[in-house]
Amino acid sequence: MIIMNKPYSESCDQNKEPILAVILPVFSSLSSVLEIGSGTGQHAIYFAENMPHLKWYTSDCRSYLAGINMWLDDAGLPNVLPPFELNVTESSWPKLDVDAVFTANSIHIMSQQDVLNFMSGVGNLLAEQGELMIYGPFNYNGQYTSSSNESFDQWLKSRDPLSGIKHFEDMVALANKNRMQLVADHAMPANNRILHFKKV
Ligand SMILES: C[S@@+](CC[C@H](N)C(=O)[O-])C[C@H]1O[C@@H](n2cnc3c(N)ncnc32)[C@H](O)[C@@H]1O
Incomplete structure (x- = not known):
């Protein structure tokens, strides 16, 4: 029998409060959110606890589902979906x-083709006025925003050459192609951003 430990992400603990401060004003008038790439499930628990009016759908690739379920089982929140x-x-x-x-910290894990699929899938899923919030690092004018992001990108590419930090301008162009417009670009701690798009 394989016994699995409950997964834990330190960065989730560090970034959950600043992320909540940005998404709360937007999500306060909404009913439901789909999280893509829920990872450990820690963000889902924290955001659902702090926005009990929301139905929070969690999702990820198959290998993450058991870990997310562990967090959900322990939290026992009525508004987070398995x-x-x-x-x-x-x-x-x-x-x-x-x-x-x-979605948080997933775009730089994905290949450019995955990001094309992500944007097209989100564009098809959302109705007009639907919101898309993306947390993570991005490059601007072809430049890293910090030397730590540059080192991080090199590390990502050494693990998977197709992954890496994406360009802000490409994200906006892809969103536009899929009927979404940039509403805001929030600076976040540790050289991260939250890109906020709206379906039009
Ligand atoms: C660095 S983890 C971030 C997890 C979590 N969102 C967080 O902020 O801690 C990257 C996440 O992106 C997800 N991901 C990567 N490629 C994906 C794909 N093609 N489809 C869906 N999720 C993907 C991974 O499975 C993983 O959960």
Whole structure:
């Protein structure tokens, strides 16, 4: 029998409060959010606890689902849904009626093709006025915003040459192509951003 330890991400603990401060004003009038790449499930628990009016859907690639379930089981929150498998490379996504999509620290793990699929999938999923919030590092004008992001990008590419920090301008162009417009670009601690898009 394989016994699995509950996964833990220190960065989730560090960034959850600043992320909440940005997403709360937008999500306060919404009913439901799909999180893509829920990871450990820690963000889902924290955001659902702090926004009890929301139905928070968790999702990720198959290997993450058991860990997310451990966090959900321990928290016992009524407004977080059990994780379902969603790899953005799949051509058909589950049909969900959600007001927003949230993802954290997933875009730099994905290849450029995965990001194309992500943006197209989110554009198809959201109805007009739907919100998309993306947390993570981005490059601007082809430049890193810090030497730590540059080292991080090199480390990412040494693990997977197709992964890496994406360009802000490409994200905006891809969003536009999929009927979403940039509403805000928030500076976050540790050289991260939150890109806020809205479906038009
Ligand atoms: C660095 S972890 C971040 C997890 C969590 N969101 C956080 O902030 O701690 C990257 C996440 O992106 C997810 N991810 C990477 N590629 C993906 C894909 N093609 N489809 C869906 N999720 C993906 C991973 O499975 C993982 O959960």
